[in-house]
Amino acid sequence: MKKLLSFATLIFISVLGKAQTYNVTFQLDMSMQSGFITPEVNGTFNGWCGNCFQMTDDNGDDIWEATTQLAAGAYEYKFAADNWAMQENLVPGSTCTVTNSGYTNRSLVVSGDVTLPVVCWGSCIDCAQTPNFYNVTFQLDMNGQTGFTTPEVNGTFNAWCGNCTQMTDANGDNIWEVTVYLQEGNYEYKFSYDNWAGQETLVPGSSCTITNGGFTNRTLNANATTTLPVVCWGSCTPCGQSSGPYNITFQLDMSQASFPFTTPEVNGTFNNWCGNCAPMSDADGDQIWTLTIPLPVGNHTYKFSYDNWAGQEELTVGSSCTFTENGFTNRLLDVTQNDSLAAVCWASCDACVTGIEDIQNTHFDLFPNPTKGIVNINISEMMKDSKIQIVDVLGQVVFRTRISIAGNHQLDLNHLSSGQYIIIMSNENYSATKLLVLE
Numbered sequence: 283m284k285k286l287l288s289f290a291t292l293i294f295i296s297v298l299g300k301a302q303t304y305n306v307t308f309q310l311d312m313s314m315q316s317g318f319i320t321p322e323v324n325g326t327f328n329g330w331c332g333n334c335f336q337m338t339d340d341n342g343d344d345i346w347e348a349t350t351q352l353a354a355g356a357y358e359y360k361f362a363a364d365n366w367a368m369q370e371n372l373v374p375g376s377t378c379t380v381t382n383s384g385y386t387n388r389s390l391v392v393s394g395d396v397t398l399p400v401v402c403w404g405s406c407i408d409c410a411q412t413p414n415f416y417n418v419t420f421q422l423d424m425n426g427q428t429g430f431t432t433p434e435v436n437g438t439f440n441a442w443c444g445n446c447t448q449m450t451d452a453n454g455d456n457i458w459e460v461t462v463y464l465q466e467g468n469y470e471y472k473f474s475y476d477n478w479a480g481q482e483t484l485v486p487g488s489s490c491t492i493t494n495g496g497f498t499n500r501t502l503n504a505n506a507t508t509t510l511p512v513v514c515w516g517s518c519t520p521c522g523q524s525s526g527p528y529n530i531t532f533q534l535d536m537s538q539a540s541f542p543f544t545t546p547e548v549n550g551t552f553n554n555w556c557g558n559c560a561p562m563s564d565a566d567g568d569q570i571w572t573l574t575i576p577l578p579v580g581n582h583t584y585k586f587s588y589d590n591w592a593g594q595e596e597l598t599v600g601s602s603c604t605f606t607e608n609g610f611t612n613r614l615l616d617v618t619q620n621d622s623l624a625a626v627c628w629a630s631c632d633a634c635v636t637g638i639e640d641i642q643n644t645h646f647d648l649f650p651n652p653t654k655g656i657v658n659i660n661i662s663e664m665m666k667d668s669k670i671q672i673v674d675v676l677g678q679v680v681f682r683t684r685i686s687i688a689g690n691h692q693l694d695l696n697h698l699s700s701g702q703y704i705i706i707m708s709n710e711n712y713s714a715t716k717l718l719v720l721e
Contacts, residue, residue: 302353302354303351303352303353304351304352304353304354304392304393304394304396305349305350305395305396306349306350306351306352306390306392306395306396306398307347307348307349307396307398308323308337308347308348308349308361308398309345309346309397309399309400309401310337310346310347310361310400310401310403311345311346311400311401311402311403311408311409312339312345312346312403313344313345313409314402314403314409315363315403317368318363318364318367318368319363319364320333320336320364321337321346321361321363322334322335322336322337322348322361322362322363322364322365323335323337323348323350323359323361324359324360324361324362324366324369325357325358325359325360325387325388325390326357326358326359327350327352327357327359328350332362332365333364333365333366335348335350336348345400352392353392354392354393354394355391355392356389356390356391356392357390357391357392358382358387358388358389359388359390360372360387360388361388370403370404371404371463372386372387372388372404373386373439373464373465374386374438374439374440375438375441376405376406376465378401378406379406381441381443384440384441384443384444384446386440386441413465413466413467414465414505415463415464415465415466416464416466416504416505416506416507416508417461417462417463417464417507418461418462418463418502418504418507418508418510419459419460419461419462419508419509419510420435420449420459420460420461420462420471420473420510421457421458421459421509421510421511421512421513422449422457422458422459422512422513422515423456423457423458423512423513423514423515423520424451424457424458424515425456425514425521426514426515427515429480430475430476430479430480431475431476432445432448432449432475432476433448433449433458433473433474433475434446434447434448434449434460434473434474434475434476434477435447435449435460435471435472435473436471436472436473436474436481437469437470437471437472437499437500437502438469438470438471439462439464439465439469440462444474444477444478445476445477445478447460447462448460464504466504466505467503468501468503468504469501469502469503469504470492470494470500470502471499471500471502472484472499472500473500473515482515482516483516484498484499484500485498485527485552485578486498486551486552486553486554487550487551487552487577487578487580487581487582488517488518488578488579488580489518489578489579489580489581490513490518490580491518491580493551493554496554500518518578518579519579526576526577526578526579526617527576527577527578528576528577528578528579528617528618528620529574529575529576529620529621530574530575530576530577530615530620530621530622530623531572531574531621531622531623532548532572532573532574532575532586532623533570533571533572533622533623533624533625533626534546534562534570534571534572534625534626534628535569535570535571535625535626535627535633535634536564536569536570536571536628537568537569537570537634538627538628538634541593543588543589543592543593544588545558545562545588545589546561546562546571546586546587546588547559547560547561547562547573547586547587547588547589547590548560548562548573548575548584548586549584549585549586549587549591550582550583550584550585550612550613550615551582551583551584552575552577552578552582552584553575557590557591558589558590558591560573560575561573570625577615577617578617579618580617581614581615581616581617582614582615582616582617583605583607583613583614583615584612584613584615585597585612585613586628595628595629596629597611597612597613597629598611598629598678598679598680599611601631601679602631602682603626603631604631627678629678630673630678630679631679632671632673632679646659646660646661646662646665646707646714646716647659647660648705648716651716651718651719652719652720652721653695653718653719653720653721654721655694655695655696655698655720656692656693656694656695657692657693657695657718658690658691658692658693659685659690659691659692659693659705660689660690660691661685661688661689661707663688665688665707665709665714666685666686666687666688666709667684667685667686667687667709668684668685668707668708668709669682669683669684669707669708669709670682670683670684670693670705670706670707671705671706672695672698672703672704672705672706672718673703673704674701674703675701675702675703680698680703681693681695681698695720698720699720700720700721701719702717702718702719702720703717703718703719703720704716704717704718705717705718
């Protein structure tokens with residue numbers, strides 16, 4: 283004989299079979315928009331249905347609202363208006379968004395009743411905090427390129443989505459263009475064609491590029507409405523204009539190195555800091571090590587190391603030849619033509635100082651010497667308008683100044699450690715050195 287379920291048991295089963303739902307209220311500030319009638323919310327929870335979930339503005343303050351019941355879980359959505367007549371353009375990577383299959387939408391996780399914060403159309407924040415947006419026009423010269431149908435721009439602003447930002451050539455001159463509405467900020471991008479069927483190969487260290495994680499892309503700072511210059515495929519310059527490479531000869535004086543080494547090397551943005559892939563040589567044994575590297579036009583950073591990064595230079599922040607970024611201080615080089623760089627001492631911007639013995643001359647006097655930190659320097663007429671450098675025993679410049687008139691001047695060297703230093707004074711016609719001792 284079958285047993286009948288009790289009425290209470292049936293009710294319990296019915297409750298279990300119905301998913302828990304929560305009230306979710308959306309709020310949208312349309313005060314900066316025009317040309318619409320009714321905003322709507324479209325998302326994965328309503329099949330992106332168009333105007334089936336319209337918003338209202340009962341008090342006329344341009345803050346539109348809509349409430350629905352949603353089960354716990356994760357959703358994607360965006361605001362549109364008038365049955366998809368207009369819709370938001372959201373920035374990939376923004377704090378409130380998720381990008382899937384080339385589409386960037388708002389992200390929502392429901393775990394209880396919630397009234398979402400008021401946001402501005404197309405933004406993750408309210409209108410009072412909304413950053414600036416600008417139209418940026420990209421221009422690409424494809425003359426000389428074959429085997430493509432449609433160039434495109436791919437970057438951090440569109441999640442490298444393929445052919446979602448295609449370029450056009452309205453007048454058939456092979457100068458392709460596209461305008462992208464970008465939030466103010468820094469971006470990486472490159473040109474490709476036919477949904478990544480082909481892409482540019484850019485030279486690391488070029489003036490328009492940045493290399494991160496082994497990938498070299500173009501860099502862009504969007505801070506105004508702008509039309510970028512026409513560039514050639516794979517280049518930072520217009521077609522027909524030389525972007526190099528130019529032969530750059532590096533010279534490093536290791537005569538005063540106080541550590542064992544086998545082979546110095548050059549490491550920089552132009553070779554991805556690869557270690558011993560750019561070893562230097564000293565053919566005549568004079569301890570001036572050299573290496574010539576072909577480099578593209580633009581700014582590069584580099585430093586000297588030895589034996590595959592067994593050791594490297596420690597460069598002084600703020601020195602005349604250095605650039606500091608993200609906590610790293612390296613040498614800075616601007617390539618514009620073939621060049622042979624002056625020989626420099628290890629970890630210095632200047633040539634090595636030979637010896638530290640006092641050189642007697644009458645061009646300038648130091649007193650007191652030794653000194654505890656304050657030193658007077660009296661210079662003759664022939665040494666006026668001179669550059670003064672103070673060099674430690676390792677050949678590093680630790681102090682710089684310029685004196686334009688003859689007579690007595692005072693230098694405060696209290697920031698230097700005790701020890702022996704060389705003071706080098708030079709102008710267009712003369713140079714002189716003296717030994718200085720700090721107690």
